[in-house]
Amino acid sequence: MTCGRVMRLLPGYLDGALPDSLGPEGHARIGSHLETCPSCRRELERHRRIQRMVSLTARPAPPPELGVRIRAAVSSARALGGFGGRLRRSKDRLELMLENIFEPLALPATGGIVVALFVFALVYQVLGAGMPVGAATPDSPTNLLQPARLEALAGFQMSELEEMTRTGGQHPLLVEAMVDAGGQAVSYRVISSQLDENTQRELEQVLFFSRFRPQMSFGRPTSGGRVILSFSQIRVRG
Template sequence: MSCDSVQERISPLLDHQLVSAEREDVSAHLQSCASCSARLQALESLRAALQGMNQAPIPPALAMRLRVIASHERWRQLSSISVSVRLRCWGDRAELVFENLMRPLALPFAGGLLSALLLFGMLVPNLSFQHNFHDDLQLAFSSDPDGRLVESLPGEGSPTWLWTRDSVRLEPANAISSRDETVLELTIDEYGRVADYSVSQGQLTPEMQSLILWSRFTPGTLNGKKASGKVSVVFHRHHHVRG
């Protein structure tokens, strides 16, 4: 057997791929040929070195990734088998999405709700839900004093009469009136009392003086605040103030 044909058979010899007769021939040649024997040794050591390379440690990240793939593919496989599994798969997926959506919001939401309840509970005793619209002040730029009598003098000796709309009427200051009327121009202070008066027309009677002394008016306002103002009081001459 020539060296060339032996060297071609060294590799199958290592893998036990030669028939017995062929193996014997090659073995006999190898015992007598140093060159072919050296080739055999070289290939044997190469093969041993290669066999030592069969354990490359798998990266942990890859192992984990493979399990994730396996999990996904298993669910895919299950969902393709039956409708009920597919529905359950969708349900699980929806639940997962919902959980992933809600989980980051749960703590801030609970904290916000508790804080709101706490603050609201603290504020409730101080809250007033009754609104007295009668005491609202007119927020117009200014208003004249009102002629409404809001107080009369109590006790004996005080005038028991009051002026009424029929006999007396209030007009804004400088109002035009007819000749048979008595017109008083009153200055009403911020407390509703008459601070000053003047007779613009007609005669001042004792009844009128009593009225000035004992009546209290709703004061006028300026920018929503009580302020002094002027008003004209007109008495009809043919009507007397009634008691």
């Protein structure tokens, strides 16, 4: 047995863990070589010293919070994993998204009672029986006459109108506007209530700058169209 081979086998010789290929007499053969070879004995002594030093070194203790951290990591991995976890996470994301979308809209409603003025236009057929809105009755066949309608309401600051609809109770302010062939309101009539001068001026401005589609007779715009505008308000309680 050569010195090189013996030196490679020395750690196993010391631990009693020699390769099986050496056979049952391997330990004895290395032992007899060591008796005759001083350099291999020195190498054996070096290995023994190393072993002693390693055994004297204090084993590093794990940090005291390691167990807690491992348990926390395991439980959070369990919570995140699986289909249920993914579902929960996407639900959270959806809730956050909806919150971001609706939060700006929700702000006004949380400020108490918010009064918003909603304006909508009603179009009615002036051709039906019994509507006392003017003496002129069109000569044309009724089924080919299309009524005028509101296309765009002028966006004015309507403080007086707003104030009126706010204090006016449940009744909306009803205004009937007469529309000429050019889609312009040429006159109007307040149906529901009396207006003061300021409110009337605002109403006239709104009507003048609003766009209407004129009444159509046989596909041609004609004057004499009538549009009913209803100014009402909706209270939102936050």
